[in-house]
Amino acid sequence: MTDSDCPDDELVERTRGGDDQAFELLMRRHAEPIRRLIARYCRNRSMVDDLAQETFVKAYFRLGSFRNESPFIYWLKQVAIRLCIDEMRRRKVRGGEEETIDSVAERMSGPDQRERAESRMALNKVLGPLSPVDRMVLVLLYGEGYGVGEVAGLTGLSGANVKVRAFRLRRRLRALYGGEFS
Amino acid sequence: MKNDNWLDRVRGDLTHAPVEPASEEFYRGIWSLIRRENAAILMSRPGPLAALGTACWRMAPVFASLLLLAALYGWFYPPAAPRRTPPVEWYALDPDRDPTEADLLYETIGAPFDAEFEVTQ
Numbered sequence: 001m002t003d004s005d006c007p008d009d010e011l012v013e014r015t016r017g018g019d020d021q022a023f024e025l026l027m028r029r030h031a032e033p034i035r036r037l038i039a040r041y042c043r044n045r046s047m048v049d050d051l052a053q054e055t056f057v058k059a060y061f062r063l064g065s066f067r068n069e070s071p072f073i074y075w076l077k078q079v080a081i082r083l084c085i086d087e088m089r090r091r092k093v094r095g096g097e098e099e100t101i102d103s104v105a106e107r108m109s110g111p112d113q114r115e116r117a118e119s120r121m122a123l124n125k126v127l128g129p130l131s132p133v134d135r136m137v138l139v140l141l142y143g144e145g146y147g148v149g150e151v152a153g154l155t156g157l158s159g160a161n162v163k164v165r166a167f168r169l170r171r172r173l174r175a176l177y178g179g180e181f182s
Numbered sequence: 183m184k185n186d187n188w189l190d191r192v193r194g195d196l197t198h199a200p201v202e203p204a205s206e207e208f209y210r211g212i213w214s215l216i217r218r219e220n221a222a223i224l225m226s227r228p229g230p231l232a233a234l235g236t237a238c239w240r241m242a243p244v245f246a247s248l249l250l251l252a253a254l255y256g257w258f259y260p261p262a263a264p265r266r267t268p269p270v271e272w273y274a275l276d277p278d279r280d281p282t283e284a285d286l287l288y289e290t291i292g293a294p295f296d297a298e299f300e301v302t303q
Binding site: 031035048052138 | 187188189191192195196197201204208209211212213215216219
């Protein structure tokens with residue numbers, strides 16, 4: 001079995017034993033899903049790589065607390081989610097940078113990029129006033145496609161709490177988007 | 183159908199966040215952060231003497247409690263007074279009696295032989 005076929009658990013064990021090469025493999029394997037999750041959560045693009053790097057650094061030093069009960073990527077996402085929420089709380093306090101339609105459109109490809117950028121900005125307007133946790137619930141439910149139970153496990157909230165937050169979010173989003181389709 | 187529309191739209195907006203593949207710089211950055219963190223951990227680790235001092239300082243309340251307990255115990259249960267030994271010239275009370283072997287031993291090493299003392303007296 002080559003290193004690239006090696007299961008995560010084994011790579012984690014090897015990292016714990018001091019094999020940094022194993023951690024490099026873990027990083028390369030899971031960098032994209034983590035960066036994608038963070039990108040869905042943060043409006044500020046410059047934060048994505050910083051938070052993703054911080055996630056892996058934290059994971060490296062806290063590998064001892066990973067107990068093979070769930071897949072490694074699930075644990076890694078928990079670390080990323082906590083970091084994102086903390087960072088968003090800090091930014092809410094001191095006021096973060098806002099995206100402009102042009103900066104969003106710049107990153108989008110295709111003929112309707114301006115229209116999609118506007119749509120994305122509309123969503124940003126909804127996301128803006130949301131609490132960091134509500135925002136994460138929204139991203140996990142509709143962006144990542146997780147179920148209520150999984151969102152509860154990832155965020156540390158209770159299932160009932162996730163349901164309540166999801167209900168309020170749906171109502172808010174329906175008000176935003178529903179007008180256009182009704 | 184209307185519901186599907188707005189939900190699809192939300193999903194589309196949320197998932198349409200193109201992320202370029204991570205560059206080599208990204209991975210190098212992680213290792214450099216890990217090295218920096220490691221160095222910070224090593225720097226913040228106290229020397230053996232400082233560690234001992236800290237440990238003692240942290241144990242200070244325990245030591246103080248033990249000392250207090252010992253003092254209280256000593257106050258309420260003072261050590262028994264040393265047993266009084268009979269005077270050496272005890273057998274002078276009965277000068278006619280010949281000293282027994284135990285009497286002589288007592289004189290030699292000064293150990294009390296209470297039982298013997300009581301019997302002979």
